[in-house]
Amino acid sequence: MSKKDSRAAAKIRHAATKVFAERGYHGATTRAVADELGLSAAALYPHFRSKEELLFAITVGAHADALAELERVDPVLASAERLRECVRLFALWHANNYLLGRVAQHDLAAMTSEHLDVIVELRRRTTQLMRDVVTSGIDDGAFAVGDPGVHAIALISLCSDICRWFPSQAYSSPEALSELYADIALRIVGGSLQF
Amino acid sequence: MSKKDSRAAAKIRHAATKVFAERGYHGATTRAVADELGLSAAALYPHFRSKEELLFAITVGAHADALAELERVDPVLASAERLRECVRLFALWHANNYLLGRVAQHDLAAMTSEHLDVIVELRRRTTQLMRDVVTSGIDDGAFAVGDPGVHAIALISLCSDICRWFPSQAYSSPEALSELYADIALRIVGGSLQF
């Protein structure tokens, strides 16, 4: 509960993120998480009531962080610049936090339905925000596509899949990659700025 | 071993695909797979030596099928048409076989390293083929991007992520979706046919 306690909890979350990302939630044991910190398995339980609560803490944090990146982007920017910045930051987050992203996307089915509801709502807001950006670009003529929904999904697929393959030998700089992805995003929606 | 045996094995693979897709490999039990067919858990073992071999059979089949779709596309087509067809068929496979795709992408870490090697090779060939398509389009001036590697990854991300969210209420037709994705693919590489 104190500041010390929350730092201990953060260390456990970090270790669990690594272990869950490597083996999957069900494939990872509480003993393996504790081993990562040199603790016994029982040491986790003063901080998290169960393994599933630990997963939820990781997952909700990751989704909230990624959404916060999108929400940082100023909505009064011109459509093309707004989309570019959204995709750049969203891709950047997934490259910088690829272990977190893997856990957050991979183990949704392992959560209680109450916890899953919280995650689904965060994902809904993420998709909605990306769709709004595409829609306003279509409305003001900056983008040249018909269906904002499918293009928003495509943009999110593109970025969130980064954490599956990143880093690779050829692409190990999060910043360079996210600039490339911002270019790709503008082409996906038929943006005209780069022509 | 006989025809009857391989049909029984196919039924087990199909049931396991559903159960593995729902709960993940480690979250699924051999008893749950057998229950899906109304069999006892022991009935799986004449057909597959272990749960992991069952996973491998599913995973290698899925990856080989998806790669076969790409290899069906005639390499002498014009670059834009070739890419469009590759993405259309690859996206179509992932929409039509989303359960298979989930298992094939989700549980790689649960396999033995010998089995994983086989999968990695199939994925390497898939990525290589997509990169070749992009590269030849750049070479003959049909596409207007600099880095074929990152664009091939983007195209594969786009298609393979379909099996994570498909179907949704708004997008439930594999054919319509894959046509849309073929359009998106051409824009990603700066193709000029659609302008």
Added chain:
DNA sequence: AGAAAATAAGCAAGTGCTTATTTTCTGGCG
């Protein structure tokens, strides 16, 4: 009757989690 298939029963190992106990830390006082 004889072959093929599936089963019931169960084993050894591993799971999440609990609890009684020990260790470690903290801060005031001689």
Added chain:
DNA sequence: CGCCAGAAAATAAGCACTTGCTTATTTTCT
């Protein structure tokens, strides 16, 4: 500074349950 009471944290041990898989037996089919 040393020391020790009280609190906080971590542990060892283990419980109840589930796991993948095996084997001796029964059932099913021709």
